[in-house]
Structure formats: C-alpha cells, structure tokens
Amino acid sequence: MAEVQEWDVIVVGAGPGGSMAAREAAKAGLDVLMIEKRQEIGAPVRCGEGIAKVWLDEVGIAKDPGWISHEVKGARIVAPDGKSVDLTEAQAGNETGYVVHRDRFDRTLAEQAVRAGAKTLLKCAATAVLKDGKGAVVGVRAKHWDTELELRAPLVVAADGYESQVGRWAGIDTKLAPRDINTCLQYELVGIDIDPDFNEFHLGMQAPGGYIWIFNKSDDSANVGIGVNLSMISGRAAVKGYLDKFIARHPNLAKGQNVETVAGAVSVCFPIESTTADGIVLVGDAGRMVDPITGGGVVNAVKSGMVAGKVAKECHDASDFSRAFLQRYEKGWRELCEEQLIRNYVAKEKLITLSDDIFNKVIDALQGYRIERVTTMEILRMVQARYPEVVKELESLL
Ligand code: FAD
DSSP: OOEEEEOSEEEEOOSHHHHHHHHHHHHTTOOEEEEESSSSTTOSOOSOOEEOSTHHHHTTOOOOTTTEEEEOSEEEEEOTTSOEEEEETTTSOTTOSEEEOHHHHHHHHHHHHHHTTOEEEESEEEEEEEEOTTSOEEEEEEEETTEEEEEEOSEEEEOOOTTOOHHHHTTOOOOOOGGGEEEEEEEEEESOOOOTTEEEEEOSTTSTTSEEEEEEEETTEEEEEEEEEGGGSSOTTHHHHHHHHHHHHOHHHHTSEEEEEEEEEEEOOOOOSOSEETTEEEOGGGGTOSOTTTOOOHHHHHHHHHHHHHHHHHHHHHTOOSTTTTHHHHHHHHHHHHHHHHHHHHHHHHHTTOOHHHHHHHHHHTTTOOGGGSOHHHHHHHHHHHOHHHHHHHGGGO
C-alpha cells in the first residue's frame, strides 16, 4: 500500500526551474513538496555552466563567490578558419558573464526554496501522474528509497528536465524530432592555455548544426564542449569524434587533462504549443524552453519556475487548477521568453544550413571593427561591401 500525503503543490525535479517554482509558491504560503530523483541536488553536473550576470538581481539570486567559478568580459565568436570577433557580455546573450559551479548554484536555489518553507525529498522519483475521474492531474506516484508514495496535490509543477516524462504522462505533447535535438559532450580540461577574459564559440561544420564552446572555469581550465544537431550526424556516438578532433587540432587545449566528462542533450525546437493541462504546468527544459541557438536554458528555467510558483498561489486562492485558469502561466512565461525563443529558432534553422565558407566570410568582413559600437544593419553593410553574395544568404535571418 502506498503512503498517501496531501500537499498544495508538488514540484518534480530540483533543478533551477523546480527550485524557483518551489521558492515562489512557498513564499506565498503554500505547502510545497519538491521531489528529486537524484541523491544530491545539482550533481552530477550536466551543463557548460555559462550564465549571464544581468538577470540574477531581477530574479532575487544574490551573486555568491561560492558558486561563481570565473568571470568573463565577453564572447569570442570564432570562424572555421580561426578568425574571430569579440562580443561584449551584453551582446553575447544569456550564457556569457559567469562560469559557475552548477552543482553549487543549483544547491543555492534549492536552499532558497527550503528557507521560504518548501520541503524536499531526495532519492524520490515520480513514476506516474495521478488523475481524477475527469482526467485532471491531482498528484504523482513516487518511489522514495523503497517506499511507494501517493503524493496528492491539485497542482503539479513538472520541472523534470530535458528527459521529462511527467508532461508526457499527463498527455502534453513534448515530442522532439531529431532536428530539434542537439546532443552534447563536454570535458573539463585543466592545464590549458586560454584567454581568461573571453568564452569562445567555434562555428561551422566542425560541429554540424551546433557549435563548440570553451567556457573558462579559471585562468587555466575550461569546459570544452560540443553540441551537434542530431539530424546532421550518424549517431550520438559521433559527437565524441568531433570534439576529440577539435581538441587535437588545438595544442593549447590538447596539452590539458580531462577531470570531468559531461554528456547530455538539449532541445532546440520551436516553442511547444502547450505547457499546461488540468492540474499541471511544465517549466524549464521540461517545457522545451531552451534557446535554440545557444542551447542555454538556465535563465528560462528560473523565469518560468518563478511564474509557475506565483500562478500556483493564484490557482489556490481561486480554487481553480483547470487548464483554462492556467493560461495565466502560459501567458506569463511566454511574455518573458517566447519572442527570443521564436527569433532564435528561425535563426537556428538558417544557421544550420550555412557552409564554413559563409561563416569565414562573415567573420572576415567584421575584422577591425568594434562590434559593440555598431548595429546589425551596419554589420550587414560591412558584409555587403566585401561579400554581397553572403548578404543574400543571410536575408532570412533579418
Ligand atoms: P534540470 O536542471 O535538468 O533539472 C531537472 C531535475 O529533475 C533533475 O535534477 C533531475 O534529476 C530531476 N528529475 C528528472 N526526472 C525526475 C523524476 N521522475 N522524479 C524526480 N526528479 C526528477 N544552459 C545554460 O544556461 N548555460 C550553459 O552553459 C548550458 N550548458 C549546457 C551543456 C550541456 C552539455 C547540457 C546538456 C545542457 C546545458 N545547458 C546550459 C542547459 C541547462 O543545463 C538546462 O537548460 C537547465 O538545467 C534546465 O533547468 P531545469 O530546472 O529545467 O532542468
């Protein structure tokens, strides 16, 4: 017989999305249980660990040397032929500013949730959703060590990451085509020569449909990783060959030693149609909110989690957990994140078709310019002046 518990909100998954949902709902006075299938929050790490700095204050996360590993000034975009342009931190998007210790970062967010009043259960995996007679989700079945639990709540926040099953169990379509998946591999290399001020993004067919990143963890160590589009490689195993070849071609990296291997995947899809059903919302990676160009998802997980936590309170006050009422969650997270997701999806669809020659020409045309001073139109004019045929290729990106 399963042990039955009653809560206001069950959060499945203690990543950044789950912890922020739990924090906001608990802060609003709700009884929140956050369950996590792993025995330790944040570990093992599955992340390049790059995040921007600017958004942290907005979401109430205090900058803490405990989880900041390294700080950079900007991003270096490197063409296949080795030429590069530097972007400032502000231009470089959601993944450049700090390189963090993701395990400690996630733990800090979970601690915030706990301090707000949320309860946690580790080594507790959701195994099914509970539904009422009308098909509304009313909790989850879970296994905590050897104990079967029936965790009942009128609202479930599915924050169970890229491999999310909770949404699917609830009947929400989160399926991804191979073209909507980037498969990733990363080594943390120590004892390497890098420019500590710039994270690097290497473009072109050395990482088909994606890119290779060097995210600096210190002056002589970095996460060196690759994301490639699943539709453009022979199988997931091929990703290792691409990364190893890249490192072998760069003696400054090849001299280092790997102290941690990370493998995983991110969605690079158009925003999914629905992230809600009766009694359930999907946040972060579970709701496919990853940036289709960069593969970064921490910021959107945090933001959508916060919206979910706040909407949980509104549902509670109105005693309404229907999909219709939860449209305020759809609206809330889409207002914060969707425009950029759509824009970057369209751009990604174009970028994965560009040849090395085009990347080389674009970066070449920008040599000698201070990019931070110019607008997109000016950049295009520079490219037009040198390589008019390339601007035609890029038209749809505009
Ligand atoms: P997650 O952080 O994945 O958390 C989900 C949690 O749910 C996990 O702890 C999991 O154990 C738990 N869980 C799953 N199923 C269950 C279950 N049934 N029951 C209980 N618990 C469950 N993003 C960036 O912003 N910057 C980067 O540099 C970056 N680099 C990346 C590099 C790689 C190789 C990969 C794979 C991803 C990278 N990302 C990056 C993406 C980023 O890691 C995710 O977007 C982010 O972790 C999403 O947070 P989340 O809370 O939605 O999900």
